[in-house]
Amino acid sequence: MAMTSQTQSAARTYDVRTYGCQMNVHDSERISGLMEDAGYVRAADPEAADVVVFNTCAVRENADNRLYGNLGHLRPTKVKNPDMQIAVGGCLAQKDRGDIVKKAPWVDVVFGTHNIGSLPALLERARHNQEAEVEILESLEVFPSTLPTKRESTYAGWVSISVGCNNTCTFCIVPSLRGKEKDRRPGEILAEVEALTKEGVLEVTLLGQNVNSYGVEFGDRLAFGKLLRATGEIEGLERVRFTSPHPKDFTDDVIAAMAETPNVCHSLHMPLQSGSDRVLKAMRRSYRQEKYLGIIEKVRAAMPDAAITTDIIVGFPGETEEDFEQTLEVVRQARFSSAFTFQYSKRPGTPAAVMDEQLPKAVVQERYVRLVDLLEEITWAENKRLVGEKVEVLVAVGEGRKDERTGRMSGRARDGRLVHFATGDLAPRPGDIVETVVTYAAPHHLNADGAPLSHRRTRAGDAFEAGRTPKLKGVSLGLPTIGAPAPLPATQGCAL
Numbered sequence: 001m002a003m004t005s006q007t008q009s010a011a012r013t014y015d016v017r018t019y020g021c022q023m024n025v026h027d028s029e030r031i032s033g034l035m036e037d038a039g040y041v042r043a044a045d046p047e048a049a050d051v052v053v054f055n056t057c058a059v060r061e062n063a064d065n066r067l068y069g070n071l072g073h074l075r076p077t078k079v080k081n082p083d084m085q086i087a088v089g090g091c092l093a094q095k096d097r098g099d100i101v102k103k104a105p106w107v108d109v110v111f112g113t114h115n116i117g118s119l120p121a122l123l124e125r126a127r128h129n130q131e132a133e134v135e136i137l138e139s140l141e142v143f144p145s146t147l148p149t150k151r152e153s154t155y156a157g158w159v160s161i162s163v164g165c166n167n168t169c170t171f172c173i174v175p176s177l178r179g180k181e182k183d184r185r186p187g188e189i190l191a192e193v194e195a196l197t198k199e200g201v202l203e204v205t206l207l208g209q210n211v212n213s214y215g216v217e218f219g220d221r222l223a224f225g226k227l228l229r230a231t232g233e234i235e236g237l238e239r240v241r242f243t244s245p246h247p248k249d250f251t252d253d254v255i256a257a258m259a260e261t262p263n264v265c266h267s268l269h270m271p272l273q274s275g276s277d278r279v280l281k282a283m284r285r286s287y288r289q290e291k292y293l294g295i296i297e298k299v300r301a302a303m304p305d306a307a308i309t310t311d312i313i314v315g316f317p318g319e320t321e322e323d324f325e326q327t328l329e330v331v332r333q334a335r336f337s338s339a340f341t342f343q344y345s346k347r348p349g350t351p352a353a354v355m356d357e358q359l360p361k362a363v364v365q366e367r368y369v370r371l372v373d374l375l376e377e378i379t380w381a382e383n384k385r386l387v388g389e390k391v392e393v394l395v396a397v398g399e400g401r402k403d404e405r406t407g408r409m410s411g412r413a414r415d416g417r418l419v420h421f422a423t424g425d426l427a428p429r430p431g432d433i434v435e436t437v438v439t440y441a442a443p444h445h446l447n448a449d450g451a452p453l454s455h456r457r458t459r460a461g462d463a464f465e466a467g468r469t470p471k472l473k474g475v476s477l478g479l480p481t482i483g484a485p486a487p488l489p490a491t492q493g494c495a496l
Contacts, residue, residue: 012039012040012041012050012051013040013041013042013043013044013048013049013050013051014032014035014040014041014042014043014049014050014051014052014053015042015043015046015049015051015052015053016028016031016032016035016053016055017046017052017053017054017055017070018055019054019055019056019057019063019066019067019090020055020056020057020059020063020090020091021057021059022158022205022207022243023160023163023207023209024055024056024057024090024091025158026158026160026207027055027089027090027113027116028055029158030116031053031055031089031116031119034116034117034119034120035051035053035119035120037120038120040120047077049084050083050084050085051084051085051086051087051123052074052084052085052086052087053087053088053089053119054067054070054071054086054087054088054089054090055089055090056088056089056090056091056092056093057090057091057092058090058091058092058094058095058173058177058347059091059172059173059174059347063092064092064096067088067092067100068103068104071086071088071104071106071107072104074086074106075104075106078106079106085108085109085123085126085127086106086107086108086109087107087108087109087110087111087119087122087123088100088107088109088110088111089110089111089112089113089116089119090113091113091173091174091177093110093111093112093113093136094112094113094114094136094177095173095177095349097110097112097134097136098110098134100134101132101134105132107132108123108126108127108132108133109122109123109126109132109133109134110132110133110134110135110136111135111136112135112136112137113177113179114136114137114179115135115136115137118135122135153201153397154199154200154201154430154431154460154461154463154464155200155201155202155203155394155395155396155430155431155458155460155461155463155464156201156202156203156204156205156239156394156396157196157201157203157204157205158204158205158207159189159192159193159196159204159205159206159207160184160207160208161183161184161189161206161207161208161211161214161224161227162181162182162183162184162208162209162210162211162213162214162217163179163181163182163208163209164179164180164181164182164209165180165181165209165210166180166181166210166213166216167210167246167284167286168284169273169283169284169285170282170283170284170350170351170352170355171273171283171313171316171344171347171350171352172347172350173347173349173350174209175209181208181209181210181213181216181217182217183214183215183216183217183218183223185218186223186226186227186230189206189227190227190230190231190234193231193234193237194234197234197235197236197237198236199463200431200458200459200460200462200463201237201460202236202237202238202239202394202431202433202458202460203237203238203239203240203241203394204231204237204239204240204241205240205241205242205243206227206228206240206241206242206243207242207243208242208244209244210244210245210246210249211224211242211243211244211245212224212242212245212246212249212250212251212254213246213249214227221251222251222253224254225251225253225254225256225257226257228240228242228254228257228258228261228264229257229260229261231261231263231264232261232262232263232264234263236459237263238263238394238433239263239265239394239414240261240263240264240265241265241267241416243269244269244270244271244311245268245269245270246271247270247271247272247285247287247291247292247295248285248286248287248291250270250295252298255295255298255299255302255303256302258299258302258303259302259303265414265415265416266303266305266306266307266414266415267306267307267308267309267414267415267416268299268306268307268308268309269308269309269310269311270292270295270296270308270309270310271310271311271312272292272310272311272312272327272330272334273285273311273312273313274312274313274316274319274323274326274327275289275292275326275327275328275329275330275331276289276319276322276323276324276326276327277289277326278323279316279318279319279323282316282317282318282352282355283313283316283352284351289326289330292330292334293330293333293334296308296333296334305415306415307337307338307415307416307417308334308335308336308337309336309337309338309339309340309416310334310336310339310340311339311340311341311342312327312331312339312340312341312342312371313342313343313344314327314341314342314343314344314364314367314368314371315343315344315359315363315364315367315368316344316352317344317352317355317356317357317358317359318355318356318357319344319359319367324367324370324371327371328370328371328374331371331374331375331378332374332378335378335382336375336378336379336382337379337382337383337415337416337417338375338379338444339375339379341368341371341372341375343364343365343368344359344364346358376443379443379444380441380442380443383417383441383442383443383445383446384441386417386438386441386446387438387439387440387441388437388438389437389438390435390436390437390453391413391414391417391419391435391436391437391438391446391448392413392414392433392434392435393411393412393413393419393421393433393434393435393436393448394411394412394431394433395409395410395411395428395429395430395431395432395433395434395461396410396411396412396430397430397464399411399412399418402420403420406420407422407423408420408421408422408423408447408449409421409423409428411430411434413446417445417446418444418445418446419436419438419445419446419447419448420445420446420447420448421434421436421447421448421449421452422436422448422449422450422451422452423452424450424451424452425451426451426452426455428452428455428461429457429461429464429465430460430461430464431458431459431460431461431462431463431464432455432456432457432458432460432461433455433456433458434452434454434455434456435452435453435454435455436448436450436452436453437450437453
């Protein structure tokens, strides 16, 4: 009997390679879910995959070079194996569109941030037509969380509450690539969280380009605080995190919800970007230093144990030494537990890229070093305060690069800090909960070298031991797909 195109694809393997933010990580889980629903299996050897999918980021200046460099490395493999397929998606695909195929004609499929669900059909169409398929949409077909998702973790999961962003920060290309904010209904979000929890997941992170503006689309500016409180009613859900909020939308009801909902972790990632009011205005960040520090003061008043992290950009066009000193001053007052620091880089298509007074690289580098030195001094001092304190650790996979050599395991405390801990006579599994005492502090992690005080086996740990990760079925409304298990006739393999 002649083999159908669906039967052929059922044996094909895939590998997804992800760059960028948490939203991209979660999108890659959706890509994996779509591929497996279409009959593909994850490649045991990524280098030998039949389909390689790049999920790209466009935020940093070298993103383009990194992608085209990686595509170049795959060209010899593609020449040797013409049946292999290469797909490029994500923010860089949304930006560069058909230029990707012009620069790398061995690419088979280019898809954007708004049509992830089309990927299996585009791959099939490219195979059938033996030519590249480029499909970029300007708006979402469906909310991405309606797509099937293959989760990467048995114990922690991402849950999107919104996509897109209504802000116009002059350094950021994301709004033009992800579109205007689209909010999910609270009931849909909570149903996804409940489904994950029933699979054994203990921790969820609520995701959005600007999570605390959630509700803008349906006219409830207090919706995010209500959503946090509602997670407290979900049985079995032990930890709730969220990222990233915007200071301009940060309201007191969210602080109250964090403080009063037991499973909401006392950790807050709140981007600062700059401590200078003048630079914040040029960035179109609609808050100022006083408001930012006021939020931190309120958070610490309600939750003295809160760990606050941030993002900071050094060397924005026109930044003076006085402006930079203001950033250092906010860092001194805020006492962050960690920070993501960036040297400003131009992104074509953003207002900041054509601003006057672009700073010399040497100036930016010198300021960057000073900022990192100050942050390390502060984060180390803050971590040292925890020596002798008891911490609850959710055991994780692959957090500690030296764990095998040192005999430790690693995980995250409730406040988000990384903890490397000795196991003693216990045998905890990723997903289990361990209580232990901090014995040593470094700028970026804590050590707990005594025997753990307790070890709680969890359903997440059971799932890890059994090799199960949650795979939630979505409803792919209006999306062209080729679906296992019902095979399609060969003549319909690309009928969309």
